Amino acid sequence: MDERTMLGLLADRLPRAGDDAAVIDGLVVTIDMLHETTDFPPGTTRYTAGWRAVGASLSDVAAMGAEPTAAVAVYGAPVFEQAEILAFVDGARDVCEGAGSEYVGGDLDSHEEFTVSTAAVGRTDDPVLRSGARPGDAICVTGTLGRSAGAVRLFERGELERANELFRFEPRIEAGRALAPYASAMMDSSDGLARSLHQLAEASACGMAVETPLPVDDVVDSVAGPDERLELGAFFGEDFELVCTIPEPHLPKAKSATPTPLTRIGTVVEEGITLDGEPMPDRGYTHQG
Amino acid sequence: MDERTMLGLLADRLPRAGDDAAVIDGLVVTIDMLHETTDFPPGTTRYTAGWRAVGASLSDVAAMGAEPTAAVAVYGAPVFEQAEILAFVDGARDVCEGAGSEYVGGDLDSHEEFTVSTAAVGRTDDPVLRSGARPGDAICVTGTLGRSAGAVRLFERGELERANELFRFEPRIEAGRALAPYASAMMDSSDGLARSLHQLAEASACGMAVETPLPVDDVVDSVAGPDERLELGAFFGEDFELVCTIPEPHLPKAKSATPTPLTRIGTVVEEGITLDGEPMPDRGYTHQG
Structure with missing residues (x-):
């Protein structure tokens, strides 16, 4: 079963899912996962990886028309190289700063493949959904x-x-x-x-x-x-x-x-x-x- | 470099990190990653995996003395089996419901190893940190x-x-x-x-x-x-x-x-x-x- 079909099946159980981010009481929440083989070509720096992974979650917040508050990330890798992790965190911080948000930390996880999961939260009282397009727009x-x-x-x-x-x-x-x-x-x-x-x-x-x-x-x-x-x-x-x-x-x-x-x-x-x-x-x- | 040493090094760059969850303007945010080889022994059902992974993030919110609002998860696996994903979502929903929170969805990711990332958000005006213990307590x-x-x-x-x-x-x-x-x-x-x-x-x-x-x-x-x-x-x-x-x-x-x-x-x-x-x-x- 492919990803799109599955997400469709889940729609009944998860009424707040289906947009780039979920909205609950004005709070916008989203989570993403990126990993080496599919998302970071050889030559991608850890600074770029941190920027891009956290940026992907901020983009989901942006797509709701919302204002991002904070982002977090898990850095999963086989080894924890100090320079790589500091560069990753700098990338994550910089993309947040440019977005008027704050990178507030996260966690490390031993993982065979370099894998990053990011989440962002934001606020909006009037989210823009995917479902409002009308003929003529x-x-x-x-x-x-x-x-x-x-x-x-x-x-x-x-x-x-x-x-x-x-x-x-x-x-x-x-x-x-x-x-x-x-x-x-x-x-x-x-x-x-x-x-x-x-x-x-x-x-x-x-x-x-x-x-x-x-x-x-x-x-x-x-x-x-x-x-x-x-x-x-x-x-x-x-x-x-x-x-x-x-x-x-x-x-x-x-x-x-x-x-x-x-x-x-x-x-x-x-x-x-x-x-x-x-x-x-x-x-x-x-x-x- | 081990995980603890690295997290210590990051403390300077991430002043809101260092507790079970980060707190910003009364908003509590946390993210975790669990995966098959280290966290889900053979025999762990997908229902239990969904419960436990989302529960781990809710526990971080609890540790701040906060009230959880919502949780999200990325389900990463080599294949997307309908029954397994629905069971995972049911586990995630049930642990949230018991915690007075709501599981609002997430994403799917093709991943060689079964890997789950979860995030939870909550609220507190008066978080309990790790740093307040005093002799005699x-x-x-x-x-x-x-x-x-x-x-x-x-x-x-x-x-x-x-x-x-x-x-x-x-x-x-x-x-x-x-x-x-x-x-x-x-x-x-x-x-x-x-x-x-x-x-x-x-x-x-x-x-x-x-x-x-x-x-x-x-x-x-x-x-x-x-x-x-x-x-x-x-x-x-x-x-x-x-x-x-x-x-x-x-x-x-x-x-x-x-x-x-x-x-x-x-x-x-x-x-x-x-x-x-x-x-x-x-x-x-x-x-x-």
Whole structure:
């Protein structure tokens, strides 16, 4: 059974699940797990790993339109190297500081594979769910897509400094809070734009019609040919941008309120998920290994 | 470098770390990771694993004297078996329900080894830290010690039902809240009584003089000879009882306020950690494998 099917089955038992983070009495809570073989290519520094792992949880808080309060992490590794752990903690602290949050610690765990689990908590009185998109709403995305895809190619090429830099994304906290009063539905793009659109459509019982050009990051053009541009931009994922739907009348105000560039990429429709009129498959990039 | 040394080094960078959970603006946050080879003996059901993993985080909230609000978990496994995941979620939900908290969901992660990460959040305006013990305070422990040690022996013997039952401990939420107004220092006994005493002593810059008999659970006598009684009761750990220090004048009120039996096992002293006058080593049970 795949992950998506299973999460669907659990929905009945866990009514607060189904969004990027759970909300209970205005408190936003989320937890994630990343590990070496699937999430940290060779060459990823521990500083970047700390930044990115904690950033992933902060991004979930951002996707609810919430304000993060604190984050914690478990650092699981076969050996505890002082320099590596201090670098990890520095990365975790720095991404929290940039997000107006505080990294308050966590735990160490002996683990065969380098494995990191992170949790973040935040607050909002008016969370933005995945279920509020309505036909006619504009579909928008913050920032640019494909940065993590580009980073992975750069890791493969051995351009480690630039790859690490791209991997240290900025969780879209301010954008999420700015969009919250206007967005009808929102989530982050961690599974790729295509999957995000399918999940928003499913939760909102509607369709999504998206048109190129998409705001694909320049790094994609520098590491891949034009034939891969869409694949890396729309399907690869792990970018942690916000994908949201905004009722047309609110769009100008939403755009001017958001510190991060906000690009309209399409319109919510009654049914079907399409890219330039063709069905857009519900899949992420096929990761190697 | 061992885990304890490393956590000590991190203290400077993480001023809110060092207790069972971090506290920020009255919000209590904690995260833990458990995995198959070290935490779930063969025969542990997924229901018990969900209960125990989430319970471990709730116990950290209890140790701060706080009220838990919600818990989340990541379920990491090589395959996602529907029955196993539903059982895990049921265990997680049930332990939360018994603790007056809510299990609000989490995530799935493909992972070679069965690995669970859990986080819990709670609230308190007056957390009990590890650092408040003062010479003359009574040292107390809730419930009985050695239940998890007994469970591990029963797993080895194939008495799985009783072993699972013992493994599903009750996080001491009510006891923690009842003790909070009286306790000068508190933590849980997840690393064993001996390690808890050393950690309380270190944080409070004092010593601990403990006397037998300790409140060792009857299950220990049923699975081990008298020569192992103290080893399994005082050093094995993973029991998730509360170990606290209480100023003498408060002791009668603390005892009557606590729903779980509270046993005085010694007295805080100026220096040295002793059991019946002999040095009590700072070690847990030597787990096999």
